[in-house]
Amino acid sequence: MAHIVILGxxxxxxxxxxxxxxxxxxDDRVTVVSDDTHFHFVPSNPWVAVRWRKRExxxxxxxxxxxxxxxGFDASGAKRVHPERNEIELTDGRLLSYDYLVIATGPKLAFEEVDGLGPxxxxxSICHVDHAEQAASQWDAFVANPGPIVxxxxxxxxxxxxAYEYAMIMDADLRRRKIRDRVPMTFVTAEPYVGHLGLGGVGDSKGMLESAMREHDIKWICNAKTTRVEADKMFVTEYDDLGHERRTHExxxxxxxxxxxxxxxxxxxxxxKLTNPRGFVVxxxxxxxPTYANVYAVGVCVAIAxxxxxxxxTGVPKTGFMIESMVSATAENIRAVLDGREPSTRATWNAVCLAxxxxxxxxxVALPQIPPRNLNWSSEGKWVHMAKIGFEKYFMHRMRTGGTEPAYERMVLDWLGVKKLKA
Incomplete structure (x- = not known):
């Protein structure tokens, strides 16, 4: 009997x-360790932040x-992983031993790296449902007394x-309230161009997103380093394509x-030998x-150059479909080891994003996410909005009922006519 612990x-x-x-x-035991007693569907946070969704x-x-x-479930949370002795030190002082560990913690949000950043x-912030609820309260105050948005x-x-989603969702909410004309909006990003997405662009993401920004009267600043934030002002340094300072913005x-x-x-x-200098799992x-053969990792916590x-x-995103392919591969590989075989399943690392x-x-759709790609495709329309709502409903149902198959995003790929390229 083996004890498999999932951290996160x-x-x-x-x-x-x-x-x-x-x-x-x-006879194998599976235990989840988390510092939260609830799962929250992070892709819905932009909606929560304008009260289009409630936390529940x-x-x-x-x-x-x-x-x-x-x-099994332990909500104590992990203080420290000790891979050399196959143990997790929990925040309450207990030690939890494992035979196999899957690290799926997600990221630590590094607000402290920019003075004045964050909740x-x-x-x-829309990175956590707690942040999104706080943002919603701030949004209520803002729409009563609107002004510039960054x-x-x-x-x-x-x-x-x-970030692109939230900009456009705020725009839509302001238009519904008929106060969009009172809100200048500026999009600030470290990306070298609008639509880079940390992926070098996907299809015509640059043209499509630039067009959307123009259509919605959103100005943008790319190659931007945010240096500090004050109560009513953001300080940004813009660089040129060679990395030389071009101008500063207040x-x-x-x-x-x-x-x-x-x-x-x-x-x-x-x-x-477990993590890189930023703390992501190698x-x-x-x-x-490579060093601790019984430790695996999936999701945002994984190190990708x-x-x-x-x-x-700029960093590389890990989207839902990419994460699900990591999950499937990891489960198959751990089972292989349990059966005395070597791991052989590789995650596809394909990217499907509905913004x-x-x-x-x-x-x-980027198959695979990291170029060169078999498919490099983008599209737009009202159907994406409906598909995102459908995905939310499907995924929440799946989480509440214990579903295991990443069927929805595969159905999306089939619908888009890329069935042969999804593997």
């Missing part, structure tokens, strides 16, 4: 728990659903889609939301750490 209960961790329980042998719409209590699947500073992502960020705002850079969580950061082609050097640092713009949206 977000999109990757909970999917991993369900997939691992299905793949493991009958995107929330699942973990213990009941995991109990139904025969999966404890002067900008809102929105985007700081240097080192590795998830740009939600951007006044009454409401601001900037995505932070990501780091690895404290429980694993700084562990030699893995091989089978999702396994930037696709290309950019004048201002909602409030009443329409943009879809991106």
């Amino acid at each position: 209960a977000g999109l990757g961790g909970l999917s991993m728990a369900y997939a691992m329980r299905k793949a493991a042998r009958h 719409d995107v929330d699942v209590e973990l213990r009941p659903v995991l109990d139904r699947k025969g999966i 404890q500073g002067h900008t809102a 929105v985007g992502a700081v240097q080192g960020a590795s998830c740009y889609g939600p 951007l006044p705002f009454r409401y601001a939301m900037m995505l932070p850079a990501f780091k690895g969580v404290d429980a694993v950061a700084g562990i030699e 893995i091989d082609e089978f999702q396994r750490n 930037p696709i290309e050097a950019t004048p201002v640092p 909602d713009f409030g009443d329409r949206g943009v879809a991106f």
